[in-house]
Amino acid sequence: MIPSVTTTTRVRTPALGQRPGAGRPDDGRPPDRGEPPPPSPRTYRLGMIFALAGISMLFLGFTSAYVVRQGLGGDWQPFDWPPVLWVNTVVLLTSSATLWRAGVCFHHTHWRAFARWTTVTSLLGLGFLAGQLWVWHQLRMRGIYLNTNPNSSFFYLLTGTHGVHLAGGIVALLWLSILAWRLVRPTEATSATIARCRIAVDVTSLYWHFLDGLWIFLVLLLFLWR
Amino acid sequence: MTDAVTTHHPPSSFIRRYIFSTDHKIIGIQYLMLALVAVLIGIVLSLYMRLRLAWPTETWPLLSKLFPEGMANGTMTPEFYLSLMTMHGTIMVFFVLTTAPMGGFGNYFLPIQIGARDMAFPVLNMLSFWVTLASFLVMLAALVVEGGAPISGWTAYAPLSAIGEVAGPGLGMGQNLWIISIALFCLASLLSALNFITTTINLRTKGMSLSRLPLTVWAWFTTAVLALLAFPVLLAGGILLLLDRIGGTSFFVPAGMVVSDKIIPHKGGSPLLWQHLFWFFGHPEVYIAILPGMGLTSQLLSTFARKPVFGYRAMCLAIFAIGLLGFLVWGHHMFISGMSPYSSIAFSLLTLSIGVPSAIKTFNWLATLWGGKIRFTTPMLFAIGFVSLFVSGGLSGLVLGQPALDLYFHDTYFVVAHFHLIMGVAAIFGIFAGVYYWFPKMFGRMMSEGLGKIHFWLTFIGVYAIFVPMHIMGIVGHPRRYAESIGYDFLKPIMPIHEFITYAAIFTAAVQLLFLFNIVWSLAKGQKASVNPWEATTLEWTVPSPPPHDNFGHTDPLVYHGPYEYSVPGAEKDFIMQTEAPART
Ligand code: HEM
Ligand SMILES: [Cu+2]
Numbered sequence A: 001m002i003p004s005v006t007t008t009t010r011v012r013t014p015a016l017g018q019r020p021g022a023g024r025p026d027d028g029r030p031p032d033r034g035e036p037p038p039p040s041p042r043t044y045r046l047g048m049i050f051a052l053a054g055i056s057m058l059f060l061g062f063t064s065a066y067v068v069r070q071g072l073g074g075d076w077q078p079f080d081w082p083p084v085l086w087v088n089t090v091v092l093l094t095s096s097a098t099l100w101r102a103g104v105c106f107h108h109t110h111w112r113a114f115a116r117w118t119t120v121t122s123l124l125g126l127g128f129l130a131g132q133l134w135v136w137h138q139l140r141m142r143g144i145y146l147n148t149n150p151n152s153s154f155f156y157l158l159t160g161t162h163g164v165h166l167a168g169g170i171v172a173l174l175w176l177s178i179l180a181w182r183l184v185r186p187t188e189a190t191s192a193t194i195a196r197c198r199i200a201v202d203v204t205s206l207y208w209h210f211l212d213g214l215w216i217f218l219v220l221l222l223f224l225w226r
Numbered sequence B: 001m002t003d004a005v006t007t008h009h010p011p012s013s014f015i016r017r018y019i020f021s022t023d024h025k026i027i028g029i030q031y032l033m034l035a036l037v038a039v040l041i042g043i044v045l046s047l048y049m050r051l052r053l054a055w056p057t058e059t060w061p062l063l064s065k066l067f068p069e070g071m072a073n074g075t076m077t078p079e080f081y082l083s084l085m086t087m088h089g090t091i092m093v094f095f096v097l098t099t100a101p102m103g104g105f106g107n108y109f110l111p112i113q114i115g116a117r118d119m120a121f122p123v124l125n126m127l128s129f130w131v132t133l134a135s136f137l138v139m140l141a142a143l144v145v146e147g148g149a150p151i152s153g154w155t156a157y158a159p160l161s162a163i164g165e166v167a168g169p170g171l172g173m174g175q176n177l178w179i180i181s182i183a184l185f186c187l188a189s190l191l192s193a194l195n196f197i198t199t200t201i202n203l204r205t206k207g208m209s210l211s212r213l214p215l216t217v218w219a220w221f222t223t224a225v226l227a228l229l230a231f232p233v234l235l236a237g238g239i240l241l242l243l244d245r246i247g248g249t250s251f252f253v254p255a256g257m258v259v260s261d262k263i264i265p266h267k268g269g270s271p272l273l274w275q276h277l278f279w280f281f282g283h284p285e286v287y288i289a290i291l292p293g294m295g296l297t298s299q300l301l302s303t304f305a306r307k308p309v310f311g312y313r314a315m316c317l318a319i320f321a322i323g324l325l326g327f328l329v330w331g332h333h334m335f336i337s338g339m340s341p342y343s344s345i346a347f348s349l350l351t352l353s354i355g356v357p358s359a360i361k362t363f364n365w366l367a368t369l370w371g372g373k374i375r376f377t378t379p380m381l382f383a384i385g386f387v388s389l390f391v392s393g394g395l396s397g398l399v400l401g402q403p404a405l406d407l408y409f410h411d412t413y414f415v416v417a418h419f420h421l422i423m424g425v426a427a428i429f430g431i432f433a434g435v436y437y438w439f440p441k442m443f444g445r446m447m448s449e450g451l452g453k454i455h456f457w458l459t460f461i462g463v464y465a466i467f468v469p470m471h472i473m474g475i476v477g478h479p480r481r482y483a484e485s486i487g488y489d490f491l492k493p494i495m496p497i498h499e500f501i502t503y504a505a506i507f508t509a510a511v512q513l514l515f516l517f518n519i520v521w522s523l524a525k526g527q528k529a530s531v532n533p534w535e536a537t538t539l540e541w542t543v544p545s546p547p548p549h550d551n552f553g554h555t556d557p558l559v560y561h562g563p564y565e566y567s568v569p570g571a572e573k574d575f576i577m578q579t580e581a582p583a584r585t
Helices: A003-009 A041-071 A084-107 A111-141 A150-184 A190-224 B014-019 B024-054 B061-066 B078-113 B122-144 B173-202 B215-246 B271-305 B312-325 B341-353 B355-369 B378-400 B403-409 B413-443 B449-476 B489-525
Strands: none
Touching: A041 A150, A041 A190, A041 B173, A041 B215, A041 B271, A084 A111, A084 A150, A084 A190, A111 A150, A150 A190, A150 B215, B024 B078, B024 B122, B024 B413, B024 B489, B078 B122, B078 B173, B078 B215, B078 B271, B078 B413, B122 B173, B173 B215, B215 B271, B215 B312, B271 B312, B271 B355, B271 B378, B271 B413, B312 B355, B341 B355, B341 B403, B355 B378, B378 B403, B378 B413, B378 B449, B413 B449, B413 B489, B449 B489
16 A cells, blocks of 8 residues: 555665775775865776767767668769778777776886877877778779768778777877876876876877777678678 | 876966866856857747748838848748758757757766866866867858858758759758868867766776766767767768768769759769768667656656655666667668668667657656655756656657658658657756756855746747747648748638747747846845755765865765665655765774
8 A cells, every 4th residue: 555664674774894885985984084086997987988988879870871871872982992091000900009008007007108108109090090081081082082982982981980989089199198208207297197197098099099990890891782 | 298187286377267167066067158159049930930931922121131132022031941940950950959968967967976176188178168169150150151051951951952042041061161161170179079988987986886977978978879870870870971062072963964054964863861970870879869868857857756766777778778779770761762661660660769768768757756855846847847848749749750651741840840749848857956956056156946837837838839830730741841831822821820820939039038137136135045955966066156166175075875865664754865974893
């Protein structure tokens, strides 16, 4: 009859710590710490993962449009890709490897190597973008524009959108490189810089490897589903 | 990059503190004010439309001065009617129903209810608001550019929206602005969604386990997940649409189309592709608008019936189920698009199955009320009104969800009646409930209960008077998005209904002045609010009204109880705060 009876019998009042349950990790300090809790790397990581989920949905939208539009047939015309595109692909894959190296060096506190690999990664990223622009240029020279046919539309759209996202990643990498070079000459701010780098390395790597994987996906889509 | 938490003390300069603030509470209020401006504009636009519908041949010399183009001879051109309709729908759906429940109340109360000092990413949060505001301004700009606002509806169906000015006024610059505004809105919503999700997962205070989260938090969380997955798809569609318009591509424009005696130089695209992309977003969007209201309703029914919410776990599962199913039913907006009957059946069955979790929620709400010591406060009345509207609007959903019936009802006033009751008004009632409930916490003063109750009853009667007759017009076959209400002979006999609806609309709009007055009056003269005026249990009622900059001062709250411990046998009061420490034995 009165549902409250059944519900209240289930009321639990466990002692604290027995069932922490909460998301914020128990750092063993008393709750009254007077200072806001330090930024948690986990928070940034989670935020990035959800951002990537959003970006995935964007490209999923494009992909479904691609498949549908291609299925309509008629005006869809495959074209040959400028070979630079494959060079770009290799460059981007390499950049993932160098960023991974940078991360390893960071965790081994080899600051100089860390700074070097991060910078190399940024440069490779810039190289990739420049290469993509070169691809576009070559296509235009051959008379293949955004509105030439749906295949070229999607080619420009997908490479362009990927490029915009990548450009964001490059900004982050350049910033990380600056931080990294600061670590090489230790000052009193070093420990704070290390803390920032830890988060930045983590989040930027996630983003960068994701964009790398996304590029593979796009190449396969554009290449195999012409 | 910025720190994941705000500084401990409020910034001292006015600008940093109240304008470019990273405090989730200020941002919440900014969103609410944006929504308030938007809803006022939205209402005015709808009243103009109602005048045209009820008295199509009447001339309004005064209005023609205001809109020299759209109302040239004192009567509204059909095109102007359509652009008003587009702006009305867009503003209401995006800038009212999406911003107020989520950006407004969600921002203000989610962190407090989980015991956090702020959102996970305060700067991102500020950015979300300012991008939303920019988006709103771009949208409004569409009203004043040459050609005016687009006439393609809030769904911006291609090819009408894709081919530019040849297809009608407002489809040039106006439509471009519309798309840009929506793209900005998508970005802002994405940023805000990932902030909500991360905050809920990561910043709960000690003891705030998942099963102790208030249902409002579950609702905001699910809403954020929907937003995160749905808005990017609209963004994708928007980019394609913009490219069709300015890049010469042919994603949505079919080959060989002739418009106004001109051949459109696109080829081979599919207008249905736009519909798929749009509704893949569009259906989840209607849940983005309503889920926070559902969460709040659960909260309020429990609080004011002084009883635990009936079936906490079932309520959570129902929210998730609605969210999940919401992504699988978009085809029910496209039954007449010529889709295969097999797809129709699949979409239909999935659509009707949303009735199950919806019914679970409804029955649990009723069970929560059953046998309770109900306190009929204004927020409670609006929560009960929400249930009522959700049921009356949901029933027509079950009608529309059947392809055989929808073939007839699609694009008639029956659909208008359905979605206004269930999405428009129900969500608005959720917002009203939120304002009356949380106003004391946000501004430290109670709102006038007397005025509030009058406001409730008149609004409640008003909205039913507006939207119930629309079902009849739909059954008669009155087309929707159509200015000529006497354009066909068979429509002439129902002109009295049109007039009645317009009177009801004017009445209901006027009643809202009471609400505005109540807000202003209460801000200045309202009775001072105590910490916990409603005797509720959740964390926002443990902090001062209004809460200080860092919500809980120097101490993080500790949570020992679930959110709905009302009338616990043996307890000294009829409610136990979530933070109340258990007696030592
Ligand atoms: C039992 C649950 C529901 C069912 C079965 C249902 C079914 C439908 C169907 C079949 C349509 C398409 C009608 C047509 O265009 O011919 C529709 C339209 C619509 N529904 Fe629902 N619905 C339900 C719940 C909701 C909820 C909860 C909301 C909002 C919070 C909502 C908002 C809308 C809107 C805005 C439209 C019109 C969109 C437009 O064409 O502009 N519905 N509904
Ligand atoms: Cu729908």
